[in-house]
Amino acid sequence: MRDNHKNHAAFMATVFAFNNLELLCRVVPWVYRTYESRGFSFDYFPVELTAWQEAVRQHLEPVLAGPILAIYEWMMAHHQDWITLSRTTTLVSEQRAGFQENTKAWARTLLKGDTRKSMELAAESGKKSNGVASLYLDALQPALYRVENLWEEGSISAAQEHLSTAIVSRVMASMYDRITWPEHVLGRALIACTADEFHEIGARMVADLLEMDGWNVTFLGANTPEADLLNLLASDPPNLLGISVSMMFNLKHVRDLITRIRSTPDLAHIRILVGGQGTAGIESLWQATGADGWAGNGREAVALARQWWIEKGER
Ligand code: B12
Structure with a gap:
């Protein structure tokens, strides 16, 4: 609960910083649903929101508190609507999740903890042409989204x-060894997750797929502190920076980071691509981060990066 309140503060700060109430409309029904599936009464929310209002009143000047309190009032006034939406919507639609025929089977294998079978299935896929991309994006990604649905419903444990996730990481590591890597015919790319962002599998898929397309890739993984990332960029600026964010409360980190990069003359030329579930579904969101582009999955990321590289060569 303490983590969730910390996340609430960071999330509301993002809503205000981006001035985007659509964010609330996506996330509040999800919060209602996940809490209810873990045994909370919906009556909890008016109590929680009242407590937050009280905290805002206590800690902020009235002139600053006013607009924030108005949003909390609006959230409370729509309590019944949030309940309805929590029962009728999902955060990631089945269509966006890309569920395939084999998704349930993969999810079952992962949830059973069957590492060997996962490795065998992966090795089979890896032999086909475009097999690794298909394994990552058409098998493992939808399977993890399916795992998410089950977690959200409270059907499986953390x-x-x-x-x-641990099996997927091991499968991906085993594929890395089997891939025939092409020459580095494209530029240098650096892929990272923002500070406080612990979801790294999607970014890692993007990193591997870019490398398979001929980029020279550096992958930093989860939770990269902003100052350290800026130092690394300054020491050897890449052509492309990919930033991954799954939690919407981390969007502010993305915007702050990009603002710093843009205001550093030696880094201002870097093309910045953003992606991850925290940026998906609301176009104005990624645009407000100041990035040059957005891609919804690994294939789109590779296509856009290549397009940028070709455009650059033509200039
Ligand atoms: C595994 C997992 C975790 C693991 C991550 C471990 C790891 N090593 O990565 C751990 C346990 C750390 C975790 C923690 C949390 N998680 Co989590 N997690 C997941 C889960 C089940 C799978 C994530 C995943 O790997 N997906 C598969 C990858 C391949 O998909 P992807 O990330 O979308 O990536 C693709 C695209 O988005 C895109 N992309 C991604 N990055 C980039 C970057 C660029 C540059 C580009 C162009 C494209 C791109 O391309 C990728 C490949 O196609 C998701 C469910 C889901 N829907 O994904 C929840 C999920 C993301 N988590 C969620 C939550 C709530 C949390 C926690 C807050 C839980 C808690 N109470 O502690 C914390 C937050 C931690 C933090 N501060 O980051 C929620 C988020 C809901 C929301 N409101 O936004 C989700 C959606 C689950 C749910 N339905 O409730 N989680």
Whole structure:
């Protein structure tokens, strides 16, 4: 609960910083649903929101508190609507999740903790042409989204979700060894997750797929502190920076980072691509981060990066 309140503060700060109420409309029904599936009464929310209002009143000057309190009032006035939406919508639609015929089977294998079978299935896929991309994007990604649905409903535990992710990481590491890597015919790319962002599998898929397309890739993984990332960029600026963000409360980090990069003359030329579930579904969101472009999945990321590289060569 303490983490969730910390996340609430960071999330509301993002809503205000981006001045984007659509964010609330996506996330509040999800919060209602996940809490209810874990045994909370919906009556909890008016109590929680009243407590937040009280905190805002206590800690902020009235002139600053006023607009914030108005948003909390609006959220409370729509309590019944949030309940309805929590029962009728999902954060990631089945269509966007890209569920395939084999998704349930993969999710079952992951949830059972069957590492060997996962490795065998992956090795089979890897032999086909475009097999690695297909394994990542048409099998593992939808399977993890499916795991998410089950976690959200309260049908599986956090431990089972961790188990699935751990197997996916091991499968990806095993594929890395099997890939025939092309020459580095394109530029240098650096892929990172923002500070406080612990979801790294999607970014890692993007990193591997870019490398398979001929980029010379550096992958930093989860939770990269902003100052350290800026130092690394300054020491050897790449042509392309990919930033991954899954949690919407981390969007502010993305915007702050990009603002700093743009205001540093030696880095201002870097093309910046953003992606991850925290940027998906609301176009104005990624645009407000100041990035040059957005891609919804690994294939789109590779296509856009290549297009940028070709455009650059033509200039
Ligand atoms: C595994 C997982 C975790 C693991 C991550 C471990 C790891 N090593 O990565 C751990 C346990 C750390 C975790 C923690 C949390 N998680 Co989590 N997690 C997931 C889960 C089940 C899978 C994530 C994943 O790997 N997906 C598969 C990848 C391949 O998909 P992807 O990330 O979308 O990536 C693709 C695209 O988005 C895009 N892309 C991604 N990055 C980039 C970057 C660029 C540059 C580009 C162009 C494209 C791009 O391309 C990728 C490949 O096609 C998701 C469910 C889901 N829908 O994904 C929840 C999920 C993301 N988590 C969620 C939550 C709530 C949390 C926690 C807050 C839980 C908690 N109470 O502690 C914390 C937050 C931690 C933090 N500060 O970051 C929610 C977010 C909901 C929301 N409101 O936004 C989700 C959606 C689950 C849910 N439905 O409730 N989580």
